[in-house]
Amino acid sequence: MKGSLNEVMTLAAKAARGAGAPPAQAAQFGQAAVQHLCAGRSEKELRGALEALPEGPILSLPLLLADADEGFVESEGFEGLARSYVEALPFKASLDADMMLRCDRAVPARRKFLARCRLSNDLMELWCGLAARLLVPESDSSRRSGAGAGLTDND
Amino acid sequence: MKDHLDTPPQMPLRPPGDVMRLSRMGSMFPTRLSFLRSMIWRLVAERAVIDRPVWEMDAEGFGHAVYTLALGGHRYSLVAVSSDLPQELRTDRVIATAWDSAYVLYDGVPGPDDITRIISNAPLQEAGRFCERDLVLSRANKSVRLFSNVVDALRSGRQPDARMIRDVGYLMRTTAVYGNGKFGIADRALIADRPGLEGPFAAEMLTVWLIRHFTHDLVEHVGGASLDRALKRHLGIGNATGLGMAPFLVNHPVLLNNWMMARETALSRVRALDALNAAQIARLGVLAARASGHLTEWRVPDADHQARIDRLSQDWKATQALLSPDALSRQRPLEAAMQAVTACSEDVQELMVALLIEPFGELVDGLSACMADPYGPFAPPLADTSTLRNQIAKHCDWALEPDYEAHEACGQFWYVSEAKQEPRLGLRFEDPGAELESPLDIGRRIKALHDALPEQGQSVSAFLADHPEHALAVQRVTLAERYPYAEIRDNLIATTCLPIDMLRCKLSFFGASKFDPKSDRWTRITLCQGAPLADELDAAADDWWLPVFAA
Structure with a gap:
C-alpha cells in the first residue's frame, strides 16, 4: 500500500495511541514512522516499538532527543528508528555512524518530501486495528450530537 | 516576517489573555487577511x-x-x-x-x-x-x-x-x-x-x-x-x-498563533496611525455603512442567534459615530475608536477590528506571508522543572484556574466516533466513551503537570521519564513563550464550552460570513459572496468585505 505522508503519519500516531502511548509520544512516533518508511528502513522496528509499549523506544527516544544538543544516543536495538526520530526533528540534527547526535536547534530542518510513502498491507492492518481502539462506537445519543444532526437538508 | 526590513510603527498587541478567549474567538469577522x-x-x-x-x-x-x-x-x-x-x-x-x-x-x-x-x-x-x-x-x-x-x-x-x-x-x-x-x-x-x-x-x-x-x-x-x-x-x-474543524485549532498551535499574530499585528499597525487623509476617512465611512447594511441582511432561522445579530446591528449604529469624519480627523483616530469600543460587546469590538484593518492594505497585506507554518513547533527546550513551573505561572495561569474535578469543569469530552471517524463531543457523565477521550483538554493537562512538578528542580527529561503522561503539557508550555497566541485560553471540556466559537474563529480566517449556527456545534456559512467572478479579476473588484446585496 502507498499513501500520502500525512495519512501514514496520522495513522501511525493513532496506532501508537491505541497501543497505549501518551499523545505527545504517539505524535512523535507518527512523524518518525513516516521518515522511517520513506528511508526504506525495516518495518520490524516499527512493530517492535509498538509491542514494547508501555515502555521502549516510543517513550525513551523522545527523551534522549529532548534537550541534548549532542551526545551518544542509546538506541536499545532500535538503531534505524532512532535515526528516523532524528530525521523527524524540526531543527537541523544528525546522527552519525557511531550514534553520536549533533543538533543546531536554531536552524530549521531542511527536509525533502517524497510524494508517496510505502508500507506493507500487514503493517497497515496492524496500525488500523490499533487505531480503531480509540474509536467510540456509534450510539443514538452520539449520532444526535454530531454536526448536521436534526435538520432536513433538502432546503 | 517578510516585511521585517521596514516594519511600520505599531501599538502594543492586545494581550493573548484577552484575544484567545472562546467568546471573543466566536465573535470574529473575516478581514482582508482572510x-x-x-x-x-x-x-x-x-x-x-x-x-x-x-x-x-x-x-x-x-x-x-x-x-x-x-x-x-x-x-x-x-x-x-x-x-x-x-x-x-x-x-x-x-x-x-x-x-x-x-x-x-x-x-x-x-x-x-x-x-x-x-x-x-x-x-x-x-x-x-x-x-x-x-x-x-x-x-x-x-x-x-x-x-x-x-x-x-x-x-x-x-x-x-x-x-x-x-x-x-x-x-x-x-x-x-x-x-x-x-x-x-x-x-x-x-x-x-x-x-x-x-x-x-x-x-x-x-x-x-x-x-x-x-x-x-x-x-x-x-x-x-x-x-x-x-x-x-x-x-x-x-x-x-x-466539530471536525474544532480539534484542528487545538492540534495546530503554531498555525493558530501565526494567524492570530498576523491579525493582531495588523490591528496594532493601524492603531498607531497618527492621522488619516481624506480618502481614508471617506473609505472608513463607506465601510462602516456597508457593515451596517450587511448586518441588516444577515438573517438566520435560530432565534437566539438572530437576536444577537439584531443587538449587534443596533449597537453598530451607535458605534458608527466613532467613525464620523470629525472623529477620524483627530490625532491617532483609530486607536481612539478601539479604545472607545472596549466597553461594547465583543461582537462590536471584533467587527471594529475587521473594519479598521480593511482600508490599509499597504500596511498590513505583507503580514499574510507570515500566516503559514513552514517549520512546525520551534521553541528551545526548557532548562529544568523550575523553569517549567515559572513558564506555567507566566503564560499558562489561565489553565490553573478551573477546578477540573468539578462536574461542570469537565462535563464534556471530545472523542472520535466509529462512524466515518467523525470528531464529536460527549457528555462525560451520561455518554459512553469517556475513557477514549481525545487529548484536547490542554488546560486540564497543564494543571496536572503543574501539580506533579517536584519541589526540587530536575531536568525536564528526567521528570518525563517518570511521568510520560505529562509530555503533551510540557510541549505546550514550552511553546508558550515564542507563540503567545497558540493556545485557546479556556477550558475546552467545561460544560459551558461552545465549539461553535472555535468554528467561527477558523471560518473567519477562511473569509466566511453570514454565520448561520444550527446548534452550538455546527454552522452553515457563506464563502465568496460578493467576490469577483471569473471574468472580473481586476483590482477594482477586490472590494467585497462584508458585502451587501447590490441588485
Whole structure:
C-alpha cells in the first residue's frame, strides 16, 4: 500500500495511541514512522516499538532527543528508528555512524518530501486495528450530537 | 516576517489573555487577511484566466466539467462531477455517502484517463482513493429551493427572485473540503512553496472559488439563460461545518498563533496611525455603512442567534459615530475608536477590528506571508522543572484556574466516533466513551503537570521519564513563550464550552460570513459572496468585505 505522508503519519500516531502511548509520544512516533518508511528502513522496528509499549523506544527516544544538543544516543536495538526520530526533528540534527547526535536547534530542518510513502498491507492492518481502539462506537445519543444532526437538508 | 526590513510603527498587541478567549474567538469577522481574500489578490495580480475545456452535461445538469487556470507558473484544474442525488440521501453530515456534486483540484491539466479516474472516485469521497496529482477533494449539495427557483425563472425567461438570492446567498454548499494528504491526495508539503499556494489553505480556497464558478455555470446551463451579473456576484458558495474543524485549532498551535499574530499585528499597525487623509476617512465611512447594511441582511432561522445579530446591528449604529469624519480627523483616530469600543460587546469590538484593518492594505497585506507554518513547533527546550513551573505561572495561569474535578469543569469530552471517524463531543457523565477521550483538554493537562512538578528542580527529561503522561503539557508550555497566541485560553471540556466559537474563529480566517449556527456545534456559512467572478479579476473588484446585496 502507498499513501500520502500525512495519512501514514496520522495513522501511525493513532496506532501508537491505541497501543497505549501518551499523545505527545504517539505524535512523535507518527512523524518518525513516516521518515522511517520513506528511508526504506525495516518495518520490524516499527512493530517492535509498538509491542514494547508501555515502555521502549516510543517513550525513551523522545527523551534522549529532548534537550541534548549532542551526545551518544542509546538506541536499545532500535538503531534505524532512532535515526528516523532524528530525521523527524524540526531543527537541523544528525546522527552519525557511531550514534553520536549533533543538533543546531536554531536552524530549521531542511527536509525533502517524497510524494508517496510505502508500507506493507500487514503493517497497515496492524496500525488500523490499533487505531480503531480509540474509536467510540456509534450510539443514538452520539449520532444526535454530531454536526448536521436534526435538520432536513433538502432546503 | 517578510516585511521585517521596514516594519511600520505599531501599538502594543492586545494581550493573548484577552484575544484567545472562546467568546471573543466566536465573535470574529473575516478581514482582508482572510485566506480567500489573499487568494483573490493573487488571482487578480496574475490576471488569471479561467478556461473550461470540458463541459459534458446533460440537459438536467448531470455530467462533468473541467476548469483550468495558471497560477504562479503552474496549471491547476478543477474537475467537477454532478450527479442525480435522490432527495432522501441529501444530508450535510460528514456521515453522508452521496452528494449532488463532487470535486477534485488537480495538479496540471487532466487527460482522459485522469478525468475518468476522478469521475469514478470523487463521488465516493472518503471511500475513494486518490493520488498525488489530486490536491483537494470536496463535495457540495444543492440549496434545492434556490437552485430550483433560479432554474425555473431562467427557463421562464426572467431573472430569479432577488430577495431569495439575498436571503440564501448560494446555489450549493460544500460539506467538506479535504486537503493535505487525506485519502491519498497530495501532501501540503509538496505544494507549500509554490507561488500562490504558500498561504494556509490556499489550494482549498482556490477550489472553493472555482466551485462557486461551476455552480453559476451549472444553473445557467440547466436554466438555459444567463443570470444577471449582480445577482451572480452575490451568489457565493455555502458551507456546512461541524466539530471536525474544532480539534484542528487545538492540534495546530503554531498555525493558530501565526494567524492570530498576523491579525493582531495588523490591528496594532493601524492603531498607531497618527492621522488619516481624506480618502481614508471617506473609505472608513463607506465601510462602516456597508457593515451596517450587511448586518441588516444577515438573517438566520435560530432565534437566539438572530437576536444577537439584531443587538449587534443596533449597537453598530451607535458605534458608527466613532467613525464620523470629525472623529477620524483627530490625532491617532483609530486607536481612539478601539479604545472607545472596549466597553461594547465583543461582537462590536471584533467587527471594529475587521473594519479598521480593511482600508490599509499597504500596511498590513505583507503580514499574510507570515500566516503559514513552514517549520512546525520551534521553541528551545526548557532548562529544568523550575523553569517549567515559572513558564506555567507566566503564560499558562489561565489553565490553573478551573477546578477540573468539578462536574461542570469537565462535563464534556471530545472523542472520535466509529462512524466515518467523525470528531464529536460527549457528555462525560451520561455518554459512553469517556475513557477514549481525545487529548484536547490542554488546560486540564497543564494543571496536572503543574501539580506533579517536584519541589526540587530536575531536568525536564528526567521528570518525563517518570511521568510520560505529562509530555503533551510540557510541549505546550514550552511553546508558550515564542507563540503567545497558540493556545485557546479556556477550558475546552467545561460544560459551558461552545465549539461553535472555535468554528467561527477558523471560518473567519477562511473569509466566511453570514454565520448561520444550527446548534452550538455546527454552522452553515457563506464563502465568496460578493467576490469577483471569473471574468472580473481586476483590482477594482477586490472590494467585497462584508458585502451587501447590490441588485
